[in-house]
Amino acid sequence: METILKEIGVETYLYLSALLFSIGVFGILLRRNAIVMFMSIEIMLNAVNMMLVAFSTYHQDASGQVFVFFSMAVAAAEVAVGLAILVSIFRNHGSVDIDNLKNLKG
Amino acid sequence: MGEIIFYALAAVTLGTALLTIFSRNPIHSALSLVVCFFSIAGHYLLLNAQFLAIVHIIVYSGAIMILMLFTIMLMNLNKDDESHKPIAAKIAATIAFCLVGLVLLAGLLRTKPVVESYYYSGEDFQSIKVLGKVLLNEYMVPFEFASVLLLVAMIGAVLISKKDKEKSLK
Amino acid sequence: METSLVLLLLLAPFVGFLSNVFLGKQFGRTGSGVLGTLAVVASFIATVIFFMQVNSTKEAINIHLFDWIAMGKFSIGFDILLDQLSLLWLMFVTGIGALIHLYSISYMHDDENTHKFFSYLNLFVFFMIMLVAGSNLLIMFIGWEGVGLCSYLLIGFWYKNQDYNDAAKKAFIMNRIGDLGFLIGIFIIGYLFNTLDFVALKQAILAGNGTANLALIGTAALCLFIGASGKSAQIPLYTWLPDAMAGPTPVSALIHAATMVTAGIFMITRLNFLFELAPDVKMIIAVVGVFTALVAAAIGLVQNDIKKVLAYSTVSQLGLMFLALGLGAYEVAVFHVITHAFFKACLFLGSGSVIHALHGEQDMRNMGGLRKAMPVTFITMLISTLAISGIFPFAGFWSKDEILLTAFHGNTVLWVLGSIASIMTAFYMFRLMFLTFFGEFRGTEEQKHHLHESPALITVPLIVLAVLAAIGGAINLPGNNWLNHYLAPLFKGHEAHHLDNTAYMLMGIATVGALIGIGIAYSMYISKKQVPEADDKVQGLHKVLANKFYLDEIYMAVIVKPIYALAKFSRDYIEKGLSNIVFGFGTVADGLALQGKKMQNGNIGFYLFAFVFGLCSIVYYLFFVR
Numbered sequence: 001m002e003t004i005l006k007e008i009g010v011e012t013y014l015y016l017s018a019l020l021f022s023i024g025v026f027g028i029l030l031r032r033n034a035i036v037m038f039m040s041i042e043i044m045l046n047a048v049n050m051m052l053v054a055f056s057t058y059h060q061d062a063s064g065q066v067f068v069f070f071s072m073a074v075a076a077a078e079v080a081v082g083l084a085i086l087v088s089i090f091r092n093h094g095s096v097d098i099d100n101l102k103n104l105k106g
Numbered sequence: 107m108g109e110i111i112f113y114a115l116a117a118v119t120l121g122t123a124l125l126t127i128f129s130r131n132p133i134h135s136a137l138s139l140v141v142c143f144f145s146i147a148g149h150y151l152l153l154n155a156q157f158l159a160i161v162h163i164i165v166y167s168g169a170i171m172i173l174m175l176f177t178i179m180l181m182n183l184n185k186d187d188e189s190h191k192p193i194a195a196k197i198a199a200t201i202a203f204c205l206v207g208l209v210l211l212a213g214l215l216r217t218k219p220v221v222e223s224y225y226y227s228g229e230d231f232q233s234i235k236v237l238g239k240v241l242l243n244e245y246m247v248p249f250e251f252a253s254v255l256l257l258v259a260m261i262g263a264v265l266i267s268k269k270d271k272e273k274s275l276k
Numbered sequence: 277m278e279t280s281l282v283l284l285l286l287l288a289p290f291v292g293f294l295s296n297v298f299l300g301k302q303f304g305r306t307g308s309g310v311l312g313t314l315a316v317v318a319s320f321i322a323t324v325i326f327f328m329q330v331n332s333t334k335e336a337i338n339i340h341l342f343d344w345i346a347m348g349k350f351s352i353g354f355d356i357l358l359d360q361l362s363l364l365w366l367m368f369v370t371g372i373g374a375l376i377h378l379y380s381i382s383y384m385h386d387d388e389n390t391h392k393f394f395s396y397l398n399l400f401v402f403f404m405i406m407l408v409a410g411s412n413l414l415i416m417f418i419g420w421e422g423v424g425l426c427s428y429l430l431i432g433f434w435y436k437n438q439d440y441n442d443a444a445k446k447a448f449i450m451n452r453i454g455d456l457g458f459l460i461g462i463f464i465i466g467y468l469f470n471t472l473d474f475v476a477l478k479q480a481i482l483a484g485n486g487t488a489n490l491a492l493i494g495t496a497a498l499c500l501f502i503g504a505s506g507k508s509a510q511i512p513l514y515t516w517l518p519d520a521m522a523g524p525t526p527v528s529a530l531i532h533a534a535t536m537v538t539a540g541i542f543m544i545t546r547l548n549f550l551f552e553l554a555p556d557v558k559m560i561i562a563v564v565g566v567f568t569a570l571v572a573a574a575i576g577l578v579q580n581d582i583k584k585v586l587a588y589s590t591v592s593q594l595g596l597m598f599l600a601l602g603l604g605a606y607e608v609a610v611f612h613v614i615t616h617a618f619f620k621a622c623l624f625l626g627s628g629s630v631i632h633a634l635h636g637e638q639d640m641r642n643m644g645g646l647r648k649a650m651p652v653t654f655i656t657m658l659i660s661t662l663a664i665s666g667i668f669p670f671a672g673f674w675s676k677d678e679i680l681l682t683a684f685h686g687n688t689v690l691w692v693l694g695s696i697a698s699i700m701t702a703f704y705m706f707r708l709m710f711l712t713f714f715g716e717f718r719g720t721e722e723q724k725h726h727l728h729e730s731p732a733l734i735t736v737p738l739i740v741l742a743v744l745a746a747i748g749g750a751i752n753l754p755g756n757n758w759l760n761h762y763l764a765p766l767f768k769g770h771e772a773h774h775l776d777n778t779a780y781m782l783m784g785i786a787t788v789g790a791l792i793g794i795g796i797a798y799s800m801y802i803s804k805k806q807v808p809e810a811d812d813k814v815q816g817l818h819k820v821l822a823n824k825f826y827l828d829e830i831y832m833a834v835i836v837k838p839i840y841a842l843a844k845f846s847r848d849y850i851e852k853g854l855s856n857i858v859f860g861f862g863t864v865a866d867g868l869a870l871q872g873k874k875m876q877n878g879n880i881g882f883y884l885f886a887f888v889f890g891l892c893s894i895v896y897y898l899f900f901v902r
Contacts (some may be wrong), residue, residue: 004108004153005153008109009107012112012116014214014217015211016116016120018214019211023123024127025202026202028884029202030122030196032124035178036126038137038174039127043126049146050149052159053155053263054153056232057232060229061231062240064120065237070245073252074252075170076256080263081262083177083264084264086146086181097344206886209892212898213899216900
């Protein structure tokens with residue numbers, strides 16, 4: 001089965017995922033809403049996943065895709081726990097604005 | 107043909123990602139992100155990783171995004187009540203964005219391909235059958251660990267989000 | 277069979293110690309005393325059995341308990357060596373020890389910490405057995421340190437009195453100085469011969485292995501002698517022993533008269549083959565011994581505390597023993613150790629009986645006329661005093677005479693000095709007797725009313741010891757040298773003295789000398805009814821003697837004060853400087869931390885920015901710099 005890589009090469013995917021990753025970083029820094037920050041983290045994770053899949057196809061090796069499965073499992077766990085934390089923060093503070101969370105002040 | 111599809115998908119991916127981080131309403135962000143995930147699943151299909159594409163849609167667009175939407179509604183965050191960040195923070199964020207993008211792109215531009223020219227051997231390496239074998243032979247132990255991790259995460263999430271009875275009594 | 281008997285011998289006192297420590301309070305005062313006594317009696321019985329066996333077979337018993345240290349070719353086993361010498365020592369250590377335990381049941385009955393006292397005594401006996409029965413220098417060293425520890429614990433037994441605590445510390449520190457010498461000696465021997473086992477050492481030396489390195493052997497012998505002089509209270513380390521009288525009287529009898537202080541003599545006797553290779557060191561031992569005898573006897577002349585007199589007499593007698601050792605007459609020294617153990621234990625216990633009757637009064641100026649009130653104590657102490665003064669036919673006569681005879685054959689100057697010391701001994705011992713038991717009672721009326729003979733538990737040991745002090749000399753009469761034959765396997769052919777005219781003459785001179793001493797004492801304290809003056813009225817030589825030749829003051833000025841000064845200097849300048857440096861580091865770190873703390877401003881956005889910036893730096897370094 002022919003793949004897209006033949007037409008555009010693996011480099012294009014690298015640039016795409018790098019851009020996606022940068023957008024994730026941008027979102028994290030720009031927003032103060034913790035949920036949106038979470039979404040930005042998901043974007044970053046997906047950028048990396050995409051690169052893994054591209055290389056997996058490029059090398060014709062299943063290991064990269066298996067790694068993506070694990071990465072998804074971790075992401076799912078992270079979201080579950082993270083959202084639970086957010087819920088309990090919301091209960092205590094009434095908002096999920098990270099600027100209100102200054103308990104880490106040294 | 108493939109080239110056109112790829113660029114279209116890439117445009118959708120980047121555009122919805124940007125929408126996600128820029129829209130003021132968290133619900134709009136979440137919906138844009140769902141579209142973004144779908145487009146990424148499309149990329150997976152382009153790369154011939156069908157199984158992964160399905161799993162991706164189920165896990166991300168299905169489970170994770172639904173969870174996020176539920177949380178948003180639970181917290182009643184569906185209106186635009188986010189106060190504005192100071193200009194300095196915005197500038198810093200932009201600078202960081204440019205910096206990361208620059209560094210990553212420059213880094214990738216400097217890489218040299220290991221495989222001189224890509225060619226497809228026709229070997230089956232990413233059908234469900236092969237993936238299942240790899241997953242349960244080579245990656246047996248990490249696989250089990252992943253299941254334990256998910257279980258722990260589930261219990262943790264329940265525990266953390268449970269209402270503290272003593273506190274609520276006060 | 278033998279092994280289990282040895283374990284009984286060694287561990288019975290230890291078991292007694294443990295049970296008295298942990299359960300002593302439950303046993304009650306008498307109970308803990310009985311338990312402690314039984315433990316030592318068990319050891320004594322085991323010793324007697326072994327003694328019989330060795331006496332008939334003439335074969336030393338060497339029992340290997342377990343391997344202790346093994347490194348390459350050098351190994352030290354935990355072995356017990358029961359030969360003629362160690363069994364002889366064990367006989368009187370456990371025998372007299374048992375008697376003193378018995379005595380203590382009554383003597384310590386009114387003390388609040390009786391069980392503690394007996395546990396210490398038992399521990400002491402345990403360590404003493406280890407010291408004596410160990411088959412190599414390291415086990416001996418364990419016992420050596422252990423008895424030092426017990427001595428410390430028992431001197432400071434009445435720990436609520438700060439003076440007693442100081443005396444205990446003094447004893448401990450003085451002993452430590454000697455112990456260091458002993459340890460260095462052990463190291464040198466280990467280095468030279470690659471073994472610490474007595475039997476192996478003897479074989480190595482008899483085979484001539486050590487002769488190549490005589491200087492080092494001499495050093496080892498000297499170091500060992502320093503150790504011995506610490507434990508056995510010789511010049512210059514003797515000052516702890518008189519102060520050690522702070523402990524309860526049975527302790528003085530057991531540790532500071534009969535057993536522990538003889539450890540140094542035991543060690544030198546044990547290693548006689550080594551000292552034979554170092555004639556210079558032997559000469560030093562003889563000279564130190566005779567001077568100790570002389571100095572201590574001179575100080576003893578004017579002491580007024582009944583126990584102090586006995587303490588100085590102990591130091592003096594130990595000096596005589598070292599004189600014999602230095603002259604190579606080991607069996608003579610052993611003989612004197614044994615007789616001395618009998619009469620000195622008896623004397624101390626007798627003085628304890630007197631002190632007990634007078635409710636803690638120790639000053640002889642407040643005694644007198646006790647002869648009628650305490651007949652048993654008086655008679656037993658009289659016998660022992662006659663023995664220590666060297667009056668025919670009591671035990672001390674024979675042993676002291678042997679020493680003086682040896683000295684006469686060895687070096688006339690030593691003989692003269694030794695004889696003077698023994699004349700002084702006769703004088704001060706009878707001074708003690710006259711002041712305590714004759715004349716009128718000089719204490720308070722209340723004490724006079726309560727005067728009484730001590731109970732049987734106290735008098736029975738006294739009687740036994742007095743009998744031994746009277747007839748103990750029989751083990752080595754000039755005509756019937758049982759002890760010499762018994763110890764013969766240990767020493768390189770040392771012929772017994774023949775009973776020639778010189779010997780008779782010397783005996784005569786010694787007896788006359790002792791009688792002269794007694795006569796002087798009689799004229800001073802019975803005829804003229806003198807009583808020693810108060811401490812602040814004495815003058816001249818008397819004052820020097822009463823102040824113990826100012827030796828404590830000299831030590832204070834020469835050694836203790838400079839050490840204090842050094843310590844003060846270190847504390848005031850060196851330590852302060854050091855701590856300023858250390859504090860400086862602390863201050864700098866503190867300042868840095870205060871600045872760094874500002875970065876932790878709690879703003880998650882800022883953290884994230886720093887995080888991203890760091891990530892970019894790493895990627896930049898990995899991809900562009902390298």
